[in-house]
Structure formats: structure tokens, C-alpha cells
Amino acid sequence: MTSRRATLSDVARLAGVSLGSASRALSVPEQVKPATLESVQRAVEQLGYVRNGAAQALASRRTRMVAAIYPTLNNPVYADSIQYLQQTLWDHGYRLMIASHEYKHVRESEVLRGIVERGVDGLVLVGTDHGDDVFDLVRQYDIPYVLTWSLDETRYAHCVGFSNYDAAYRLARRVIARGHRHIALCTGVADGNERVRARAEGTLAAMQEAGIAFHPEWRVEVPFSFEGGREALRRLWDARETPPGVIICGTDLQAVGVLDACRSRGIAVPHQLSVTGFDDIELGQLTTPPLTTVHVPAIDIGVRAARHVVALIEGKAVGAELALEAPVIERESLGNAPQAR
Amino acid sequence: MTSRRATLSDVARLAGVSLGSASRALSVPEQVKPATLESVQRAVEQLGYVRNGAAQALASRRTRMVAAIYPTLNNPVYADSIQYLQQTLWDHGYRLMIASHEYKHVRESEVLRGIVERGVDGLVLVGTDHGDDVFDLVRQYDIPYVLTWSLDETRYAHCVGFSNYDAAYRLARRVIARGHRHIALCTGVADGNERVRARAEGTLAAMQEAGIAFHPEWRVEVPFSFEGGREALRRLWDARETPPGVIICGTDLQAVGVLDACRSRGIAVPHQLSVTGFDDIELGQLTTPPLTTVHVPAIDIGVRAARHVVALIEGKAVGAELALEAPVIERESLGNAPQAR
DNA sequence: CTGAAAGCGCTAACAT
DNA sequence: ATGTTAGCGCTTTCAG
Helix, strand or coil, X not given: CCCCCCCHHHHHHHHCCCHHHHHHHHHCHHHCXXXXXXXXXXXXXXXXXXXXXXXXXXXXXXXXXEEEEECCCCCHHHHHHHHHHHHHHHHXXXXXXXXXXXXXXXXXXXXXXXXXXXXXCEEEEECCCXXXXXXXXXXXXXXXXXXXXXXXXCCCCEEEECCHHHHHHHHHHHHHHCCCCCXXXXXXXXXXXXXXXXXXXXXXXXXXXXXXXXXXXXXXXXXXCHHHHHHHHXXXXXXXXXXXXXXXXXXXXXXXXXXXXXXXXXXXXXCCCEEECCECCHHHHCCCCCCEEEECCHHXXXXXXXXXXXXXXXXXXXXXXXXXXXXXXXXXXXXXXXXXX | CCCCCCCHHHHHHHHCCXXXXXXXXXXXXXXXXXHHHHHHHHHHHHHCCCCCHHHHHHHXXXXXXXXXXXXXXXXXXXXXXXXXXXXXXXXXXXXXXXXXXXXXXXXXXXXXXXXXHHCCCEEEEECCCCCHHHHHHHHHCCCCEEEEECCCCCCCCEEXXXXXXXXHHHHHHHHHHCCCCCEEEEECCCCCCHHHHHHHHHHHHHHHHCCCCXXXXXXXXXXXXXXXXXXXXXXXXXCCCCCCCEEEECCHHHHHHHXXXXXXXXXXXXXXXXEECCECCHHHHCCCCCCEEEECCHHHHHHHHHHHHHHHHCCCCCCCEEECCCCEECCCCCCCCCCCC
């Protein structure tokens, strides 16, 4: 009963036109006579015709698909970005193929290989730090790509992002202005992740500028999750005779974990300990106390990256770099430094 | 310099075998002589050959892609599910094409049409309530699909989900057992969303069973977001002379919004007002107080739905329905009913 | 086990 | 503006 899926030539025959005209009626309707267009449309409707994407892709060498590889899909800051990336791509006639690499370097190139094999017209990646094999592959197959979340110092690539270094620097200045000198850092795996590195460097730069010494043991590397944040607090607070006055976290997820751990062990934030994050996920407004953080324009990155990659695919001129704002958002989790101990 | 992308016949020529053998060496290696296999592999490597997915799809009529349409991609409970759906599909050799409909009925069929056009081997949808055009299209094109999050009473379709009705009923019983009789409902748009309907019905059934009257004005319909929850509290609390003793929310996002609004206006939870959610997003454990909710097995749904749709695609036998558990998780946001007023 | 050859359904010259 | 036709790169009979 599932009669063979109708093809374009079925449509052409029914409409009484040639295959070529039928094809044109669907893809460049302004190039056919209204009468032709109409009869084709009628035939399409009558047959319930749906284009065969594989055939179209094979013949035209364009798949109308864009792939995006994110570290994870369920970090809220990425989820927001993906949501808008997808919508914007769709509005431009592109579908989104999505994948994640779980912060694993090798996984990213495997995943990319699978994607290239399937065929995509463009690619969106998070960050600028990728394996050589990643860049080799996209260059070999000449796939337009845009890097997001960071700006690329080398200016080789198209980027839609912001300066993580600068944002972290500005945040640290605000922290220091509150009198803090006992500053701890909660970061994550830095390998293959220039955002982590840039944020830490920006923080350290502000400290150095203020003449504040940094003790390496006041830097912990934990997963980018609530649990990671809890672990960070355990390691930074419990095991020290001089506790830090503030913990600067690389991501909001970690910062919220730190806040949660503070609550469960009765540490008063910000009186005993200040906490800052980075990302500005919505949840950071709902914690007790609300979280001081850096606003990462995740939604904007999604929208702009989509437009940018589409422009590249369609050969439109675009600047190589789109630098967005990432303002510091000061809320109650950052307070004045506890009195000198 | 970007020399033409190598094709299979380039590989075959270099390996000194026929096109057919080269193809077989890649897709059914056990059907070729080891020597043949090896020389093909060498040629592949030497040329940096990558399969052309469009050609493969056209010839084999399989795209090795699965599409999923979710209401939104950034609700944490969906984001978790997507993350695991994607990973599991990938492990089975399928890519994920993702889209969202923003709870808009018509959008879902548009989106599906675009997906079918691009070609996918299988489909994952959230919920059982979809437009006729949705079902028509997947049946016409004979695309295996699995419905998630709910169980389908009609048993027509393949489902991976749980009984929303039953879970809501069990939760409501727990609420009632705490002495609550002034019960308000915070729901969302029910059109095209059987989850919302089932949850509300399950709640009302428990109330009715306990002989508790329900006042229609104690049911508000707000967006599935923090802000929706805040709005619900405004409408249910401020405008009433007899405030409710508990607000049962259809989703955790709303419940967290309610909690936030309670905090900002000094309503003590659970002493003055109890609040419950539904989803068990991780953040529900971090609120003050932690949220009573229903655990929705989002991750499991992702994994199982992926396996299920792959099984359907590959013609393996599978039961039509996979019913998962959705236990009530009682935390401090649910307390005893305030003393009779 | 391998080679030859016929498409898969569409696009994009090219010619009219 | 429309018809004709040659592929796009691969899979899959079918012989051998």
C-alpha cells in the first residue's frame, strides 16, 4: 500500500512539463512562467511529493545542513545557545545536526569525521582550540566554519565570541575592589579549552596588577558541574588553615555548586566567603544569595553564529570576527572581604 | 590546491580493485578477501578518502540520520534527554538532526516536513499528541518513529515513557496526606500536550477521591519557565482572600519560579505555602527549600528512545511500549498544611 | 569472492 | 522560459 514515494519526474509528468521545469519550479520559482509554476504546485500537492534530500545533495553538492559540535548539550549556557542556533538556521533554510564531545579532544575529531562523511555545508564549533586534525579536515573538505565563544587571536578563522580574558580581568578587578586578597580559583580541565585558560589568566593578571600573590594550591581543577563546585569548596575550605575570602569560579555551574556546599555547611555567603561565577545562566539569579558573574551572550552567539555560517556558505561578505560584549553582573554573592584574619 | 575530493573509484583504482569491491570493503569487510580489504584500506588512507554521505544515502536509501523534535532544547529536562539521545545514537552509528517547535502545533508539522525532505531513517518525538498531518507524513513515508515522555493509550505507536497521570496522582496523594485541602494548580498550555493534561487529571483524580473540592479559579495556566512560575504565584496568592496551602506545578521550572517569588515576598515555604514540581531537574535539589517533585527519567528516555528507534530502523523486534518509572521525590518544599484558617 | 553495469532522484549545463 | 541530457558518487544486483 505504501506506493513508491513520488519523484520529481512523476510530478513533471502529471504537470505536463519537463523534469527540468519541475525542478526549477521548486527551487527558482521566479524563473518559470506562472502557469507552469501553478501546474507543478498542483501536481506536488496531488502526489504529496516531498523532495529527496539525498538526491538533491548529490546533484547540487549542498546538503542544506549545518553541524554544531558543543562540549555538552545540557549545560544551560550551551543549551540556550543551541536553541537559538537551531531556530536561526532553520529560518534560513538549514537544518542542524548536533553533536557533543564531552570535553574530550579525540572525541571531537571522531565526531567531526562522522559529520563530514554525512555531509554538511557548514560547521559551528565552540572555542578556538581544536586539534590539528580538526582544522585539517575542515580545510581539506573546504567546509565553512565559525568558531564561537572566544575570539581568535590568530585571525585565521571566523569567530563569534568575546574576550574571555578581558571579562575575567574585569570581574577580578571588581573582586579586588571589594578588598579581597585571599583569592581562590575554581577552574576545569584547560587542555583543549582556551576559555578556561583565558579566564584564569585574566584573573591572575588583575591580581598581579594589584600586587596580590597567588598560591598555586589555591587553584583547583574540577568538573564543570554542580558537583564539581561542591568538590572545589571541600578542597579549598576544609583543608586550609587560612580559608580564602572569595572563590572565583570558571563557570556558573561550579559557582552554584560552591554556594550549595556553603549552605550545607553553614558558611555565610558573602560574609564569610564571596563566590563568583561566569556564564550568567538564569539560575544564577535564583540562588541564595544571587550570583555575581559575567554575562555570556549565549543566545546572541547562537543567532549570530547561525547567520555568520550561512553567510559564509552562501558566499556573502562578512567580517572575520564578531566581538560581543560580556559585562560583569554584580549580585550579592560578592561582598566585601572578611576582616583581616 | 584543494584537489577534487577523492571518490570511491579513485580508491578502487589505486587499490587495483573494482568499484564494487571497494564499496564492499568499506561496508561489509567480512565479504572480501583480507588482501583486498587491506589494499583498499591503504588506498583510503593514502587519499584521505571520506565517504560521500549523499551518494550513499541516494543509492542505499538510508541516511543513517535520526531526527528529534523537542518542544524546546533549553529546558534542562529536555537538554539532558537530548544529550543522551545524541550520544547513544552516535554509538550506534547514527547522527542526530535536532529541531524544536516551541509548543506550537503548526510549527511541528512544518519542521517535520523539512526533516522528511532532508531524509532521516527514524524519528523521535516528545509526547503522543500530534497533529494528523504529523502522523500522515511519517506513515506516508514509512519512517519509524518513537514517541517519548508519555505512554500511548491507543497502543498504535512505539513509546518510551511513563504514565504522567499516575505519577501526578501519586504526588497528589502525598500532598493530601500532609493534610492539604486548599490546593492550587499551576499548569501550562494543554493544547497538543497530553502531558499537561494527564498531570492535571491525575492531580484532580486524587483530590476527588479524597473528597476535596477544586475551584477552577485555583488553576492558572502560565509558560513553562521560571517567569511563568512567578506569574503563577502572583495570580494565586496576591489576588485571593483565602490563599492556597500548596501549589502543585506541572513542571520544575515553574515550581522554582514559584519558590523564587515566595522568597522575594517573604512567604515561608513550606510553613505558609507548600510547592511541588515535576521533572526532577538537578536544580530542584539546590533551591531553598529543596523541591518535592516527580522524577522524570529524562536520561533513560534519551538512551532507550535511541536504542528503540535504531531497533525499529534495523528491523529488530521490539515491544511497542517501554514503561519507565517516575517516582515521587519528597523534599522540604512540601510540608504539612498550614493550620486551618 | 570479484567485476560490470544499472540505477538511486535530482541539478545544472546546454541547446532551443 | 523550457526541454534534454549528462552526470553527482555510491550500492547492489547479476554473472562469472
